[in-house]
Amino acid sequence: MPIKNLRFLYLLLAFYSLSIYSQIDTGHSIVSIHKISEKIDKNFIGIKVDLDDGWHTYWKNPGDAGGPIIVKILSPEKVNIKKIYFPPPELIPYEPLMTYGYKEEVLFPIEIESTHLIDEDTVFDFEVNLLICEDVCIPESAVFSLKYSEFIATDETTEWLKTIPDITYPVLTFINNENNTLDMKFSGIDEISDVYFFPENENIFNYAAKQKLSYDGKNYLLEINIDEISNINSQTLLTGLLKINDGYYKVKSSPKVLETLESNSILKMLLFAFIGGLILNLMPCVFPVISLKVLSMVKMGGESKSKIISHSLIFSIGVVISFLAIAALVTYLRSTGEMIGWGFQLQSPYVVSILSSLMIIIGFVLLLDINLGLSLTRLGSSTNNSSLFSSFSTGVLAVIVASPCTAPFMGAAIGYALLESSSSTYPIFLSLSIGFAFPYILLALKPSLIQKLPKPGNWMNVFKEFMAFPMFATAIWLLWVFSLQVSTNSLIELILIWFLIGILFWLTSKTNNQIIKLVSILIVLISIFAQTININNEITKTSSDQSKSNDYVLWNQTIEDDLVSNNKSFFINYTAAWCITCQANEKIALSSLKVQNYFKSQDITYLKADWTNKSPEILESLKKYGRTGVPLYIYWEPSMSEPRVLPAILTEKIIFDYL
Template identity: 30%
Template structure:
C-alpha cells in the first residue's frame, strides 16, 4: 500500500509539473525574439509552423525603427545601402530571395533616398534543399540605419522550422500583407504608359483607374544613376499624371534615350513595377501644354466667381453702369482696357515668379500676400480707391494708381483690371491649381503661356462685352443715382481694407496693424480736409496724405514680425510637421492636414462653412484623428516643399492620411462636408497591425 502511495505521489508530481511548466509558445515556434541594435530591432518570422511539403517557405525579416530613423530600399538613391543578408550556417536551405515592399522617398538637403521608417517587413521566399525535412535558418543581416547620422547595424538571427504540418502562424497575415505591398508588373491598378527621355531628363506618363492621390516614381538603371524627385502634373481629373525627373550630376552629353530602365510607380498602398526603354522625347510636352492652356483658361474664368474677386465688383459694377448710353466704340475701348490691365498684371506676376524660381526661392500662387510691404501697398491702394469713390480726390494722371473712374480715359479701366488681378491672387479656383502647378513645374515658356491663359480667362467677361458692345445699351443710363452707388461701393472697398489689415495683424502684430489703420484714417481725413481748403492750400491735403502713406510703408520695417496669436478656434489643431504625419499613421491614427493662410479667402470660407461646423467639426474631436494645420500666412520653406511634393503651388490644400491611405487623399480646393467625411472614412479604413512586444 505504501508503494502505491509513493507511486501516486510521483504521478501527481509529474502531472503538476506538466500543468505548471510553460510550454513553448506557438508564436515562438515561428518567429525569433526581437533583437535590438541601436535605434532598430529585428526578428525573423515564418508564415508556417512546419515545413510540410512546401517547396518554398514564406518568411519575413521584420524591423522596428525608433522615430526619426530610416533604412533603405534595394536602390537606396543618393546614399545608403540595401539590407545585406548572409545565410551561411543554415541547414537544408537551397536559396532565400528577399523582396522589397514599395518604398517612400526621403528628401534631405537636396539628396534623394528611398526606404522605410517606423517599421518594415521584407518578405523572404526560402527554398529548402529537401522539401518536407526540417530547416534550420541562420541569418546574419547587416542594415544601414540613418537619422542625422548613419550607423551600420548587424543582427544574427536563428529560426528552426520542424518537419510537420505547414499550419499558418500568427505572422502569416503580416507576411501576406507585406508581400501584397511588393510592386509587381501589370497589377491592373496603375499603368506606366510612356517613358520619354531628353538628354538627362525623363518624362513618365501613367494612369490610375481610380485616380492618383500622391504618386511617386523610382528609377533604376544599370549602372545606377541618381534622379531628382519628380515634378508631377495631374491630368484628366487626377486619373493621369505626367512626372518629370532630372538626373543629378549627369555627365556632359549623356542621353537617356534608348536606355533600359526599371520604374517603380507608387501611389499609397498601390504600386507597380514596369520595365521600360526610354524613347526620345522631342516635342513630348507640346500636347500637354495645349491641353493645360485650356485648363488655365477655364480656371481663370471660374476665378471671376471666387470670393477673392468679390471686393472688386464695386469697380466692375461702376465701370459697367457708366457704359449705359455710350457709343459702341467707346464701350469696346473701355472693356478692352480692363482686359489689358488683367492680362498685363498676370504677365508681370509670371515674370516675378520666373525670377524668384531662377533665384532658388519658393514659388506659389498668392505668395506675395506673405510679405508685409505688399499688404501695406494693398491697404494704401484700396484706401485710395475708396477715397476716390467718395469724391475726396480726382487725379487724372496715370502715375496715380487710382485714375478717374468717371472719365472717358482708358487708364481707369486699365487700373480696374490690374486691381482685380491683385485681389484675385489669394484665391485658388477649380482648375487653377492644376494649371499653376503644371506651369511652375516647367520652364519660363510654360509659365508665361499658362499665366497668359489665366489672364484671358479672368478677362473673358470684359472681352465678351467688347465683342458685343450693344450689351451695354441694355444698362440704365448714368444719373444722380450713381453718386449714391459710388459711396456704397467705396464702403465695400473699405471693408476690403479692413480684411487686409486683419491679415497684416498676423504679419506685424496687432499694435502695428492698428497703427497702419490709423494712418489710413488720417490719409482719408487729409484728402477730405484738403478738398475743402482754398485753391492755394488744396495741395496740402494730398501732400500730407502722401506722407502718411510713406509712414505706413515704414511702420512694418520698424516694428518687424511678431508671433501670431493663438485663437480659441485653433485649439484643436496641432502645428504642421511632415515627420509627425508618418508617426501618427504608423500609430493607427488619421491625420487631416489643412494648408491655409489668413490671406486666403477660400481657405477662410472652407473653415467657416465646412471645417469648423457640423459633422466635420465633431469628427475632429475624435482622439484617433489628428487635425494638423500648416499656416502659410508667412513664408515657410517646409510648407512650400510639402505643397511642391504634391504638385501644388497654391492654397487651399487639404489632404487626409491614415492607415487606409498612408500616402494621403487630396481634397478639392472648395471643400464639401460629404467629401471630407468620405476621405476621413477611407483613410481610417485599414487598421494598423497591433504593436507586438
Template identity: 30%
Template sequence: MRLPTVVFLSVLCALTCLGPALSRAGHAAQSTPVTTAHGTATLLSDSDSFMPGQDMHFGLRLQLAPGWHTYWLNPGDAGEAVTLALHASGGAVGEGGPIEWPVPQRLRDGPLMSYAYTDDVVLPVRLQPQEAKEGADMVVEATADWLVCATVCVPEHAQFSMTLPRAPLYPSPQAPLFARAAAQRPVASPFAAAIAPDGTLSLSGEGLSPAMVRDAWFMPEQPGQIDHDAPQVLHVRNGLLQLGLKTADGFHRDAPLSGIVVIRDVSGREQALAVTARPGGPPAIAAARGGGIAVLARLLALAFAGGMILNLMPCVFPVLAMKVLSLERMARGERRAALLGAGLYAGGIVVAFVVLGALIVGLRMAGDTVGWGFQFQSVTFVMLMCWLLFAIALNLLGVFSFGTGIAALGGAGRLSGHLGDVLTGVLAVVVATPCTAPFMGAAIAGALSASPVAGIAIFVAMGLGLAAPYLLLASVPGLVRLLPRPGAWMEIVRQVLAFPMLATCVWLAWVATLQGGQVAVPLLAGGLVLVALAAWLVRKGQDMVMAGRGWRDGLVLACRGGALLAVALAVGAVTMVPPALAPQGASATAPPGDGSEAFSQARLETLRAQGKPVFIDMTAAWCISCLVNERVALSPQRVRDAFARQGVVYMKGDWTGRDAAITAFLRDHGRDGVPLYVYYPAHGDGIVLPQVLTPGLVLHTIGAQ
C-alpha cells in the first residue's frame, strides 16, 4: 500500500474516532470565566448535553483568591448570601431551582461570626428542561451576585451563557465537582430535634454519647434567630445532645428552628446534620433521669440475644465442629473438666469480643474509618485465616496432631488442654465477625458510641450470649447424660467435620482473590502447599518418635525445623500481596444481571430529589449473612420483577475493601458493619430493614404485596 494511502486512511480513522468527542468539545460544559482581582467565577454543567424532562445540575463555581470569602444562605452577623438565577431557552426551557448549599465554615472576625466559603466552592442548582423546539440546542443563561470579603467587602456581579446539544445525558469533565459539592451537603438527621423556649437545642437518639461526641455547633438557616457569636454550651449524655443557644429578636418560641448541626467525634471527623427542631423539650424518655440505664439495659439484652443467635449463623459452623468433639469429655462423666473447659471457652469468647471492640474504638480515635468485621477487609488477614483453617482441617483428618495449641482446640485434636479451650473461644469470635446476627447491629453501634464501661459491658453480654448454649450444656447434668457414649463414631465425625473447614477455605480464597487480584491466587495456593508440607513434616517427626527415636534425633529435628521454615515462608508470602484491589463502590458480590448499580451518595440524593424509590444494599464478599440474604431474598425473580414494576432503583455498596463513603453511610444509619438494608420510598424517610431478609419482607416493604 502506498504511503499517501496509509496516511489518508489513518487520518480518516482518527477523525471517525474523535468525531463525537470533537462535537462535544464544540459545546463546552462551562461558560467563559469571569475573572476579577478577588477570584474567578464560572458557570458549570454536570452534563455535556441535555434531554427534555431529565434533571441536570448547573453550578456557580467561585475560585476565590487567598484571604477572601463569600457567604452561605445565612451569612451570619455580616455579609450577603450568593444568588444565582438560571434560565434555559431554545431547544428546551426551564428555570433553575434554589441553590443546594454545601456546609459552610464558621469565620470569626472580632465580635462577629460569619458562615462562609473560602478557596474553591461549587453552588449547584437543579434544572429540568422542558421540550420547546425539537432538534434545537439549549441555551442556558445565568445571572449571579455575590459579596466577597477580606479586610474590605466587594460586591460582584456576572452573567454567563452556555449552549448544550440535545443528546443522551453524558457526564461532563466538571461532573466530579458536582459530586464533591453533593458530598459536602448536610444529611438528614437520624435524631429527634427539639428547641426549648430558653434556646436549648436538643438532639435525642441512639448513638449519642460523651465517648463519641467531642464538639458540636449549630448554624440556623435564617438570620436573626440566635446570637451567632455567643458560646454554644454543649452537654452530652447517653442518647441526648444539648446545645445552649443565645436567642435573638428573630427567635419565635412557638415556631420550628431549622439549620445545620455539625458534630465532631473523638477522631476529629465532622458530620453535618440537617435538622428542623420542633418547639418544646427533648422526648421524655431521653430526658428523664435514669433513661440512660434503660437504654443500656436494652442494649445489653440485644447484645446477649444477638450473641446466642450467632451460634446459628454459618460463620461459626467451622468452630462448632471443634466444639462438638469437645463434648466427649462430658459424655465420659468428667464433670469438673467439662465445667472448667466451658468456662475457659466462654472466657476466650468474652476476652476476644472486648479486645476486638477496644481495637475498633482505638483505631477510630486515631482517625481510621473501621467497623465491625474490619479485619476481613485486609487480604493479608483473609489469607492467614485461610491457611489456619486449612491446618485445622488437616488436623481433623489426622494428618498431624499437636498435644497443645491450635490443633487441640476444644478437644478437637488428639489431645486437649485448657489453652485449647481458650483459643477455641477466640477463634469463634474471629471467624464470627463476617456474620451479623439479628439484634447485633444496634448493640454494636451502641457499644462503640457508649462510654468505655458501658461499651465493655455490651461486648461482654454479646460474648456470654455466644457461649451460653455451651455453658448450659456443660452445667446441666441432665443434658450431659443425653449425649451418646464415646466410641468409634467420634473418629468418623471428627474427620467428616474437616470438610466444613475446607469449604470455608474455598470461600476465603474467593474473598482474597477479590481483594488482592490475580497476584493473590498463586501466593494463596503456594501458602496452602507450604502449610500441607509443614503438616506432613510434623507427622513424619511424630512417627519417628513413636518408632523409638528421641525428640533430639537429627531427623526428628530436621522435620520440626522444616515445618517451621515452611510456615515462616507462608507467612512471609503475605507481605508480597498488594493492598485490596476490589473496586470501591462496586459490588464484587453481585452476580451478572442482578440489576444493581454502584452506591453513590450523590446519585442517591439525585434519585431521591427526582422522587424515585431506592433500595440500598450494603454488603461485602466476606459477609456470609449478606450473601445469604442476597441469594434468598434479593435474587429471586419475583423480587426483581417487583423492583422493576415499582420503579425501585437497586443500589449496592461493596464494603469488601475500605470505603469511606460506605462507612459514613453505615454510621449515619447507626450501624458499624454490614449488612445494612435501607429502603427510600418515592416520598418519605428511609426505612431500615432487619439484618435477616425474606422475599416477603422485601416485597412488603416496597409495597409490592
C-alpha cells in the first residue's frame, strides 16, 4: 500500500478514536461536552472550549471580525437546540479593529428540548464549528458521537450559567444624528469606574470607536458611535449587554430620535400631563371627593364673588402644593437610589390602612351629619362654618385618593417625569396639578359660572348622605388591597378599628357634650396609630402575584426574552390591586371571554405583572417602556420590530384594534 494512503488511513483512525470521547483537540483548542452533575437535569448541556495561549474565539456578535460558535445535534432526531447561552465577552482589540470574545476558556451552556426520553445510553452526535484566531484565523471543528453517560459530569455548566445576566437594566436610548451616536441614558449607580455596551445587533455600531461616559449629577450618558452606513431608526429594537464595573446587565430598548425628543417631548409631556390631570377629575377614585367639593360650591351660589374666588383658589393651591410635594418626595427618594413609580405609596400597607380608616371616618361624618370641628373631614359640608382650610384640605385629600387612578395621557407624562431629571419632574407635576385644579381655577376667574350649577335645596343633604356610600365602598376596596399585603391578624385588627370608629361616631351623634366628642376623636386617632404600628413584622407576601390561573402566566424577568427567542406572541398586563383603572380594565376587557378566547386562538401568551407590593424587577421593566406606574399594556408578535403600547383605558374593541 502506498505511504500516502497509509498516512491518510492513520489520520482517519486518529480522528475516529478522538471523536468517540467527550473531548477533542481541534488544533488550537480542546472542545469538550459537559452535563450538569449536581442534579438530574437533561435540559442543559455544555460545550467547553479550552484555548491555546494567545488564541481566542468569539461572542454572538463578534464585532468587526470573526464569527460565533455553531453547534448542531445530528442525532437523536427528536432532540433540538432551544438556545445557546453566550457568557459575557471581553474586548479583544486588533488594531484598527475591535472584536468581542473569549480567551483561555469558555463554556457555552446549551438548552435542549426533546420529545425523546434521554437516558444514560442515549447516543448523541454533535458537530461543533468555531473560528479561532491569533494573528490568523482558523476555522476548526469537532464531531462527537457518544452516549449521554460519557458526557463530562461537573458543576461547570451550572457555574457558567450563573454568569449569564438575567436582569434587564432600565435605560433610555436616543439617536443623536448631529453627533452620529447612540446616546444611552441610565442611573441608579453611585460610582462607575468601567462601563461598556456590547451590542447584539450587528452592522449598526462603530466597534473600534471609544464609548464616552458623562454624568450630569443625576443621570449617566454613554455615547456609542454609530457606523456611517447603519440603518438604525426608531423601529430598531436594540439588545445587548451593559457592563458596569464588574457586573453585566441585559439591555433592551427602542431608541428615539434625539432632535424630536428634545425639541418637542417636554412640551408634549406637559400637554399630556395637563389633559391627564383634567380627566383625572372624572376617575372613580377621585369622583366622591370632587363631588363633595362641587356640593360645597353649590351652597355658595348666593354668596359673594370674593368668597367663591377665595375658596376655588385655596382648593387649587391645596392641589398644586400636594402634587409638588409628591414631586419633591419622588426626587428625594430617587436621589437616595430608590426606584419608585406612580402610586408607590399604596404599596405600603401602612398608607393603605390609614387611608381606609380615613374613608370610613369621612363616610360616617357624611351619613350622620356630625360636626366634629375638623375641617378636613367636614369637606365643606356646612356652609355656615366652612373655612378656607376646609377647601385646602379637600384639595390635599383629592390628590391623596387620586393615587390609585391613572387617566388617559397621564402614564406617558408621569413616566417621563420620573425617568428624567428633576428639571423635568417639577414642571410635569405642576402641569398635572393645574389640569386637575383647572375647573376650580376657571371658577375663580369667572365666579358667575357657579350660577350654572343647580340651585341649593334639600336635595343637597340627601346627596351628601348618599356620598357616604362611595366612601364606604372605597374603604372596602382598600381593605381588599390591605388583605393582599399583610397577614390575617393585621386584617382583623383593621376591621376591629372600623368597628370601634362606628361605635364612637354613633355615641358622638347622640350627645352634644364636647368633652365626649374630643375623647372619642382621641380614642379613634390613638387606635388607628396603634393598629398601624402593629402592622410591623406582620407584612407577608400574600399578594395576588402568588395566585395561579389558567388564563394567564405570571410575569418574570426572563420570560419576554424567552418568548421573543421562540417567536411567541405575548400580551403583558402590568397591574396592581390598588389601581382602580387596572381593575376596571380587567373586568371590562381583559377578562371577557372574547378576549381570552382570542388570546388562545392566536397563541398569544397572556402575562400578568402584579405590582400590588413593591417589586424592583417590575419597576425596571416598566421603565424599559418609558413608564413608572400602572396600568401598562404591552403587545408583541414576531412581525414587530418593537413591542406596541396600548392605551391606559381598555375596551374589547380597543384590544382587537391594536392586536
